[in-house]
Amino acid sequence: MLFEQFDPQKHQQLQILNEEAVIVNHKLDPKLDKALLLKMYKTMHLARVADLKALQFQRQGRMLTYPPNKGQEALQVGAMAALEPKDWLSPAYRELPAMLYRGIPLESIYLYWYGNEWGSHFDPNLHTLPFNIIIGSQVNHGAGLAMASKILKKDEVVVATIGDGGTSQGMFYEGLNFASSFNAPLIVLIQNNQWAISTPRRKATKAETLAQKAVAFGIPGIQVDGNDVLAMYVAMKAAAKHAREGKGPVLIEAVTYRLGAHTTSDDPTIYRSHEEVKIWEAKEPMIRFKKYLIDLNYWSEKEETALEEEHNDFVGKTFKNIEDNLGAAKLEDIFKYTYAEMTPQLTEQYEDYKAWLERKGN
C-alpha cells in the first residue's frame, strides 16, 4: 500500500523520476505506454507555451491579469492522467495544464483571463468546474461533488486542487472533514509551490509538511515530488483507487515551485531571491520529462521543434480569434444569465440601459 510506504511525518517523499531523468524507484515505475506519455508531454508542452504567451500578451496590453503556472505542469498533468473522464476536477485558478488535460479548450481558458464570462461556459460533461478565485472554497464544492457521487452511486472520484496558501483557509479543513466524515471519494491535491503571493510556506504553518495534515482527518496523506510527472501519476492512481473503493478521502501534497509571479500584477523580486528561483529552474518538470522520453526513444529534438512550432501557431491563432471574434462582451449577456428567467426588474433595467446607449449612439 503506497500510503503506508510514504509517511509524511517521517519526511518520506515519493519520487520515481529524479532530476536527472533517472528512474530511482523501479518498483513503483508505472511503465506508462508511449501513447499516454506523449499525450501527457504534449499537454504539458501546450500548457507551457500558452503560459509564456499569455504573459507576452499581457505585457503587450492585450491580455488582462493572468496567473502564471510555469513549473506546475507535471503535478497537474500527472495527476489528471491518473483519473478517468467521468471523475471530477474542482480547481482553484492556477490550473491551466490540468484544465487542458481534462479537455477544456485553451480558447475557454484564455477567454476567461481575457475578461469574458464565456470562458467559463464549457461542456459540463467534462466534469470540470470553472476556475475558482476565492481561496479554498473549491474543497467544499469538491466534498459536495463527492457526496453526490456516493449518494447517487455514480462511481466517480473527485479531485479538488488548492495551493499551499489555501490550506490556511477554513474551507480546506471543513471540506476535507466533511468528505472524511461522510467517507466521500474526495482527493485534495495541494500544489505546494512554496509561495502564497509574498508569504512563504514556512511562515504560513508550523507543520513540517502539508501532507501530514491528513492525520487529523483520519485519512491517508502523501507528499510527492510535484515536478516528477510519474510520481504524481502513481500517487493519484493510488488515491483514486482508494477513493473509488469506498475508503474515503486522500490528501496529496505535491512539492513544486511557482517559477513565475503570483499574477501579472505581482513583482516577486520584492520578496524572494533570484538564487532561489535559479535552484528551482534547474528542477523544473519539463526538462526531466523530455529527457526521459528521449532516453526511451519516444521523442526527439526534431519532434520537439515541430511541436514547438505547432503549439506557437495554435496558441497565437487561439488568442487572435479571441481578440477578433470572441472577446468583446454583449450587453444582454450581463443581464440574461442572472436567473433562469429575467426578472421584471432586470428586464426594465436592461431595456432602459440599452435605450440609453442607443440614444448616445453606441
Next chain:
Amino acid sequence: MATINLLEAINQALDQKLADDKRVVIFGEDAGFEGGVFRATAGLQKKYGEDRVFDTPIAESAIIGSALGMSLNGLLPVAEIQFDGFLFPGYAELVSHVARYRNRSRGAFSAPLVIRVPVGGGIRALEHHSESLETLLGHIPGLKIVTPSTPYDAKGLLISAIEDPDPVIFLEPKRIYRSGKQEVPTEMYRIPIGKAKVVKTGTDITVVAWGAMLREAEKALKLLENDNVNVELIDLRTISPIDEATIIESVKKTGRFLVVQEAVKSYGPGAELIALVNEKAFLHLEAPPSRVTGHDITVPLARAEQFHFVNPEQIRDAILKVVRF
C-alpha cells in the same frame, strides 16, 4: 503639507498611528513584509517590526475574528482584507461577533478595531475583485462604515477610525488609489465619522455620492457647465451612520435629490437615502428623488464592466431628468 495620493495618505495615517499609539497593530495577507498588494502598508514592518506589522496566513475569517480577540485584549488592530470579494469568508465574524460585542455585553466589552478593504471596480480586475460592500456592511447594526474620496479625507478618516471606540470598516475605493494627488498636512488630524461634506454648494439639486463615484459626479458637473443647472454636491464619507442633518438641510434648500451609487441598485444606500429624504423632507420636494446605480447583476468581468459601472454621462442625464421633471 505634502502632495500625496490616496494610498500614500492611508500609509501616512497608519504610520503616524503606529508611532502615536503602541496598541496599534497592522496585519493581513501580504500586508507585512511586502507592504500589501497595493503597497498601502509599505515600509511599515521595517519601521515598526514584525510584532506590530505582520503577514497572516490566507484566512479572512481568522483575520477578522482574531482582530476581535486582539481588540478585546488591549490592542487596536487595523486589519487588511486584500480585496472586497475576499471579505465574505470573514463576514460571519463581522455579523455574529464584531458588531455585537458591545451590545450583548451591555458595554462591558467592546471591539475598537478597523478593517480596511479595497473596494469597487473600474480597474479591469479579476472576478471577485470589483465588489461594492456598502449595503452588506451598512445593514449591520454596531458597525461604522466609512469611505474616503480624497487623500485628505482618507488620512483624517482613517485616524478617526483607529481612534473610534467602535468597530469601523474602512472602504478604500481602489479605482482612485493613485488617480489624484492633493496637499495633505504632515501632522495628524481627524475627520469626524458620521459627517458628510458639502463639496460644492448649489441651489437646484442635491447630488450625493461617495468613494470613487464622487469623482464621476464631479466629471458629470463639468459636462453640465452649459446647462444652467446649479448642483449641490455632497460626499457622504460615512455610509453608516448617515449624516442626516447635512442631507436633509440640503434637500430642503434644493427640493431635488439624486444618489449616485456604484453598487447594484436594489437595497443599496441609494434606497436608504431616498427613504430618508421622503421621511424628512417630503414636503420640500419638487421632483421624485432618484438614483443612478449599477444594475442588479453580478459584477461583470472586465470586458463588460463599462456596461455596469456608472459613468459621468449617465449622472448628467439623471441630474437633468430630475431637474426638468
